[in-house]
Every structure is written in C-alpha cells, then in structure tokens.
Amino acid sequence: MxxxxxxxxxxxxxxxxxxxxxxxxxxxxxxxxxxxxxxxxxxxxxxxxxxxxxxxxxxxxxxxxxxxxxxxxxxxxxxxxxxxxxxxVQHRRLSKDDVSNGRLFFEKILKMQPDDNRSGYIALVAGPELRRWVLATTEMKEGALIKNSAKPEVGVFIGKSGDAFPLKLIPQGTQVCSVEFLPGAGSKLARSAGNYAIVIRKGENNVVLQLPSGREVSVHPDCVAVVGQVSNVEHDDEIWGCAQKSRDYGIRPRSGKWHRKDGRHGRKIHPAKPMVVYTEAQLLKDKKALED
Incomplete structure (x- = not known):
C-alpha cells in the first residue's frame, strides 16, 4: 500500500x-x-x-x-x-479543434524504423507545423504522403493506410488502428504490432468497433482513427530461443518452481465480453484492460 x-x-x-x-x-x-x-x-x-x-x-x-x-x-x-x-511518439494525429474546424493537411514520411520500446515500427513525418514521430502502419512507405483530414469528402471515401480521419467519416467495414477513446485525447486503442479494429456499425452519437478478440467498443464519432493495421505484424512470431534473449529485454529469470496450470491459462472458451461505451471521461477511470 x-x-x-x-x-x-x-x-x-x-x-x-x-x-x-x-x-x-x-x-x-x-x-x-x-x-x-x-x-x-x-x-x-x-x-x-x-x-x-x-x-x-x-x-x-x-x-x-x-x-x-x-x-x-x-x-x-x-x-x-x-x-x-x-x-x-505523438498519438494525437488531429486535435479536437481540428475536427471541429474540418481541417485538412498532409505530412511526408521521412523515415521509418523499429523502436526499442514498442512492438510496432515508428515513422518520422514532416507537416506544415513540425516534425514528429507517429505509429507506422503496414503499408506506409518512406517518401509517401499521409493525410490528416476532418473535412467531409464528397462521393466515395478515399483513404489509404496511414491516413487519419474522425470515425464519423470512415465507412463501415474499414480496418482502423490508433483509435481514441475521447475526442482529442490521443489514441489509446489498437496500438501494438499487428493490431487493428473494424468499424462494424455507426449511429448518430456513437461508432461501434470490433476488436480481434470479438469484443465491441463504442466511442464518440469525433474520435480520430488511422486507417490500416499497425506495422510489424510478424512480431508475435519472433522466437527468442534462449534465456539470454529475455535478459536482453530486461525480463528477469523465473523462480523455476513448477506450477500447475489453472483457469488463468485458458482451457475454456468464454463468450465475448459486453460492449464498452466511452462517452464520459469518468468512465475511463473504471475501464478494464483492452487490447493496446
């Protein structure tokens, strides 16, 4: 305590x-x-x-x-x-004022590289105001342009991997990552390597996303998300192979004592958890862990 x-x-x-x-x-x-x-x-x-x-x-x-x-x-x-x-890394691609004013601007990808402290890759981008580090998606390439847009588009939605939009402008069935819980608060959801969420339905005051686990999350339509999937999808397939790899990552050895597996390790197929609704800041204090 x-x-x-x-x-x-x-x-x-x-x-x-x-x-x-x-x-x-x-x-x-x-x-x-x-x-x-x-x-x-x-x-x-x-x-x-x-x-x-x-x-x-x-x-x-x-x-x-x-x-x-x-x-x-x-x-x-x-x-x-x-x-x-x-x-x-900046996790806020568009501010709350940018969404309210319908701002549109582009950023150029200068460099992409792995990060010692994150599972996904990061990208150095340059925009009209400053240079910054952002999370990279699977299809982002050096020298390309990414779009940050809160301006409604006429006709067919045009958004490629790495572009950021408010969820109210993203059509159903689109794969997104780096999703905000509250407008302007910065992304909190789907930020680890290979992670994503899918826009499954939209209402007047909410947008429902489905996580890879099957759990549904309801957020405000003004929350910003990035189209695509977080880079370095092969992260989970990496084989460490020896105890020294764990030490390199800063993980100390286990005690070595044998432990019987219990319910904490699975063995049962549980139904999907109920949908989480994020509409007020107070709810964030009581939230449980979601996929990051």
Whole structure:
C-alpha cells in the first residue's frame, strides 16, 4: 500500500517493457497498476523533440526524490537489459479543434524504423507545423504522403493506410488502428504490432468497433482513427530461443518452481465480453484492460 499511495501523489511519466506505455499519474488519478524499471523524465522536456531521450534505469525500484520512498521494490520481474533510446511518439494525429474546424493537411514520411520500446515500427513525418514521430502502419512507405483530414469528402471515401480521419467519416467495414477513446485525447486503442479494429456499425452519437478478440467498443464519432493495421505484424512470431534473449529485454529469470496450470491459462472458451461505451471521461477511470 505504500507504493500505491506514492503513485497517487506523484506526477511522473513512467515507461515499462515489454508492454510499453507512458503514464502520467497525478493526485486526481488512481493507481492503475505496477510499472516497470525504466523511467522517462518527460516533465523535464519543455518542448516536443524528435531526438532520442535518455532512458533511466531503476532496477524495479522506485527512484529517489521528494515525496518518494527511494529503493522500495516495485517489481521483481523487470530489471537490467540492454541500453535503449526513447522516441517521443505523438498519438494525437488531429486535435479536437481540428475536427471541429474540418481541417485538412498532409505530412511526408521521412523515415521509418523499429523502436526499442514498442512492438510496432515508428515513422518520422514532416507537416506544415513540425516534425514528429507517429505509429507506422503496414503499408506506409518512406517518401509517401499521409493525410490528416476532418473535412467531409464528397462521393466515395478515399483513404489509404496511414491516413487519419474522425470515425464519423470512415465507412463501415474499414480496418482502423490508433483509435481514441475521447475526442482529442490521443489514441489509446489498437496500438501494438499487428493490431487493428473494424468499424462494424455507426449511429448518430456513437461508432461501434470490433476488436480481434470479438469484443465491441463504442466511442464518440469525433474520435480520430488511422486507417490500416499497425506495422510489424510478424512480431508475435519472433522466437527468442534462449534465456539470454529475455535478459536482453530486461525480463528477469523465473523462480523455476513448477506450477500447475489453472483457469488463468485458458482451457475454456468464454463468450465475448459486453460492449464498452466511452462517452464520459469518468468512465475511463473504471475501464478494464483492452487490447493496446
């Protein structure tokens, strides 16, 4: 409980691996879980940058500082691993004002590369305002243009892989990724390698998406999504082959004690979970884990 109390008070950005995410925790947010042994000090970075940022090691323990308990073990299964660099990926392709004003602009893909802290590839794009890193889709190529459009199109929908639109402009049956829960909040859904969602039906005040697991999610029509599938689809087929590979990724060895499999490991075919509706910010505090 000491660690949970600390994380409710702290205002930090944390990075975990292998399920990498950046968390901003404040006094208004509950403790969402235990985080790993790698720390990105984004609060010290005043302006956005495309340069790689330093990744600090904590060895699974809390860092020292004011209102912190230095050395308190937070996770025992993560620690060590190879050095890595962190690239600041922007998950908001269109802001809430862009959607309201029907803005349209293009960005050129300058470079694509793997990321040490994410399963999918990332792309460096240049637009009318700035350069930024975004998540890459399977069909994005260097030198091509991607479109960010909130302007209604007349006639047939024209959108290729990598283009970002509000869900209200995307037709049913389209495969999308990097989906927002709330308008202008940045993508939270379908961000890992090979992940996607399908637009299955649309209403006046909501759009229903189906995840690969079969679960349905209802979000606001102004939420922005990217057409296509997240890159590096072959990520799940990678075979580590030895224990050293786990150590390279910062995963500490298991205890080695034999454990009988129970219901946590499957063995049953469960029906699809009920649809999740995201209409208010308050609901996000009570949400359960979805496919990232």
């Amino acid at each position: 000491i660690g949970a109390t600390f994380f409710r008070r702290a205002t930090l950005e944390f990075l975990t691996y292998p399920t990498v995410s950046i968390r901003a925790l404040s006094s208004s947010q509950p403790c969402l879980g235990r985080y790993g042994h790698r720390l990105i000090k984004l609060w010290e970075q005043k302006d956005y940058t495309t340069d790689p940022l330093k990744v600090w090691r904590t060895g699974g323990r809390l860092p020292a500082g004011p209102e912190k308990t230095p050395g308190l073990k937070w996770t025992a299964k993560l620690g060590g691993g190879l050095d890595r660099e962190f690239y600041w």
